Amino acid sequence: MAEAEGQSFPAVDFERTPADYKHWKVSYDGEIARVLMDVDPDGGLRPGYELKLNSYDLGVDIELADVVRRMRFEHPEVRTVIVSSGNDRAFCAGANINMLGASTHAWKVNFCKFTNETRCEIEDAERHSQQVWIAACNGTTAGGGYELALACREIYLIDDGNSAVSLPEVPLLGVLPGTGGLTRLVDKRKVRRDLADVFSTTAEGVRGKRAVKWGLVDGIYPRSKFDEAMAKRAGEVAQEAAAKAGDTPRKGITLEPLQVSVEDNSRSYGSVRFSWDDETRIAELEIDGPSEADLEVVRGGAEAIYAAGSKLWALRAYRELDDALLHLRVNHLNIGLVLVRAKGDAQRLLDHDAALAKALESGHWFVNEVVAHMARTLRRFDLTSRSFFALGDAGTAFAGNLFELALASDRFYLLDDPDQPVHVGLGALNHGVLPMSHGVSRLDVRFYGDDAAAKALAGKQELLDPESADDAGLVTVLLDDIDWDDDVRVAIEERASLSPDALTGMEANLRFPMPENADSKIFARLTAWQNWIFIRPNATGPEGALTLYGKPERPRFDWKRV
Amino acid sequence: MQPVSNSVDLTSKIPNNVGLSDDPKLRKALERWLPNYLDWWRDMGPSDFADKPVYLRTAISVDNAGWAHYDHVKMPDYRWGIFLNPLKEDEATIKCGDDAGKAAWAEVPGEHRNALRRIIVTQADTEPASVEQQRLLGHTAPSLYDMRNLFQVNVEEGRHLWAMVYLLHKYFGRDGRDEAEELLNRRSGDEDKPRILGAFNQPCDHWLSFFAFTMFTDRDGKYQLAALAESGFDPLARTTQFMLTEEAHHLFVGQTGLQRIIQRSAQLEKMDPNGDVRNQGGIDFDLIQRTINYWFTYSLDLFGGEISSNAADFFASGLKGRFREAKKYEDHKAQSGDYRMHLVEGGKLVEKDIPLRNAMNEVLRDEYVADCERALRKWNKVLEEEGVETRLTLPSRRFHRHQGIHAGHFFNPDGELISEDEYRANEQKWLLTPADNDYLLSIMKPVHEPGKFANWIAPPSRGIEGKPLEFEYVRL
Known part of the structure; x- marks a missing residue:
């Protein structure tokens, strides 16, 4: 069973x-x-x-x-x-x-x-x-x-x-x-x-x-x-x-199998590392931004991107991320909190996104698919019922498309340390190209009701130092190097102690402000009711209809409407 | 035949004990349905014999003493009646399931409406289907006696359709009327609008198949009707109880028809210097055995899956009981208890215990198989009396199945699990082949002289309703 x-x-x-x-x-x-x-x-x-x-x-x-x-x-x-x-x-x-x-x-x-x-x-x-x-x-x-x-x-x-x-x-x-x-x-x-x-x-x-x-x-x-x-x-x-x-002939690429090395407590892909600790119920998800060579490919335009096929960073890394999220959901039920880190060069991510967006404008089918796949993977992230804390510590590269992970997370902690300067950045893909399941960008969701803040960032493609990012409303908690370790530890421990059910419900509500569409209704209204019914005795109790389907006994209902 | 348009005619035309004259709503529904039914009968009923008087039995009441009336009637003038067994107050209880013993339902309970409608439609669909399957057989009847029996079966299947349509019209509102229309729109063997159940889409184009059909497939009908006769939905129980009286004759036609063929084949075998039945224009025993194998197994499919949640549901809800539920069983809830059955698991035939309620189809199938075995014993008795060596057998219920747990696996007639290759290699030996059909069609020449019978079949031991064999059962 x-x-x-x-x-x-x-x-x-x-x-x-x-x-x-x-x-x-x-x-x-x-x-x-x-x-x-x-x-x-x-x-x-x-x-x-x-x-x-x-x-x-x-x-x-x-x-x-x-x-x-x-x-x-x-x-x-x-x-x-x-x-x-x-x-x-x-x-x-x-x-x-x-x-x-x-x-x-x-x-x-x-x-x-x-x-x-x-x-x-x-x-x-x-x-x-x-x-x-x-x-x-x-x-x-x-x-x-x-x-x-x-x-x-x-x-x-x-x-x-x-x-x-x-x-x-x-x-x-x-x-x-x-x-x-x-x-x-x-x-x-x-x-x-x-x-x-x-x-x-x-x-x-x-x-x-x-x-x-x-x-x-x-x-x-x-x-x-x-x-x-x-x-x-x-x-x-x-x-x-x-x-x-359009009538441009299209020839497909091959989606090569993902390369992953699996160990007891981790799955390591080319650009993604997913590790977990069953004791603390905390997992870490780390994704590397593109390399210089990856950037060169994208700068080569649509044909070069197409030639890279499934080796293209934007496709490969997001397939890896997608796979890691699925493993997290199905194979690691007791993990409650995921610490997300983006690593690499923030400026390179912005350059990457600018080049990818330019190629997208050319209308090449493959570039279109790559971006649509990134969007779907990010939506899978939005819909994953675990707490996500994005941690922007030394070496962070929450910029461009990877900044979406920070926006998608429930909280974003950013380090403000002059000795280890970090940057975050908005790029060409942060302004609506990678929408959530209810059709809006994560930036718009973040600043729903704060038109001034939204306006200030509209169309912006640049790096921000930690303080500017915080001023702009992109950071949940800005911490200096003295506070970082303790504050982050306490936040993690606190989160890990809360009721997993309440957190699932709370996150699912808070992550999706703004009007619904059919997709989001399916994941919110329909799914929520279904999941409630799934635990009700009328469905899954010993005399519930789902339990007894195909069995010799007929269900007995508790007739009270709740 | 003019469609009947006014209610007075309709009431007098339809013998009934359901108060048709006092039920304007029902009358209106049946009035609308009747012309379509007659169109269907004209198109799909027995071909070319509409103007020939046939010595038919017509149900005219539910009295045990005189329920039927015999006379020469042209089939389109047959009075298709609607009869329910008389209401016996003390017996009107739910006979099985969770609510066994409580008062039966006189109206359809809402929660069981869909299931009941499905049960009734599935049963109803078989009635016109068999008429369609048999529509050409009148042309090759081996005698007037047999021709009459064919037509008797046909008109009574038509009446059974009426009985089911009555239930749909009376108790199921607009949906019921729609379903009643659909019953006239589906066609046996039609690619686009097939009848619901497999066996009722198989061709039945010669008399050996007709007898096998009435022997084996109508016998499924008997057991289905008997299970519905135990239904907690009282009108259904009483309708099917009465249908069973007529059904008995259909089974008689099938069982004695095959018996007469077997007897004749034995005689021909002895007559021929080489014991070659075909040489004498008869039907050899291998071919008879293949016919048994084919129709018995197709009919087994009609009982539904061996392990069935529907069966459990129907029983638990009191919609469908076991054979003679009230008389034969003490525990009518059957909530505990298992049924041990054979099934294939991991490439092997193993035994497994299934909760009894889920095995109700198999429980009913057991009764059916036992009944078929009784017929086989009678036939083998005939062979013994005729002094021939051959004996006929029923194949295993696992052999040649298209529904249920055995479908998709390969068994020989003894029920042993075999490879598909082995099955294919022997299929021709075990089941009817196109060559068999060609041969049968070649010997099926009509015999129209009263009292005479085709060479391949023995005469019956007696005629219908005390009439001699020479009686002109059909006036051609």
């Missing part, structure tokens, strides 16, 4: 290559790619459940995330991605219930967060890369299966008098369709809320003409015409997307 108390499992690895996919088959035909979900029932990440009817667990979704990412970097020529099923009975039955039922709360939460991020990546691919996903639901599309479809721009359902789209979580399992389902239903597809209510409480779902009428799907086709209709639609969508993407 996944993560059952007292049991330990091998750490989850997030790196995949197409050659070792167990659950997905991807084929390419010019600007159209076909992604076939064909889950191996015996290929679950952990023992104790069978992935029947194209149901998924974290392992299946890690592969999907790899598919989505590689599609953008390795197959930029693709404009339409048709996702359909290789299972003859179902498109996708959603998250595997036995897996969920047997999982710890933490595992469920991490699983849901990762799957949500992957669904957002699918939408991100359309928004930033004109890579449009279309769901060809060629069988029963239930729960997480329909949520996967909802992440696609268009949904088509086979009309065989039988196959339906459904969100049976509420009526069958006593939980929510928490992978964006409820949010995308009303916010993205704009399904009428009363019809959404009927739909979300009808276990068997809606099929045929009614599904079209309610806006749950974009079209239905009989079995004999389904493939043909999908191919035709894929072609049309590809044409539209190509018009936006």
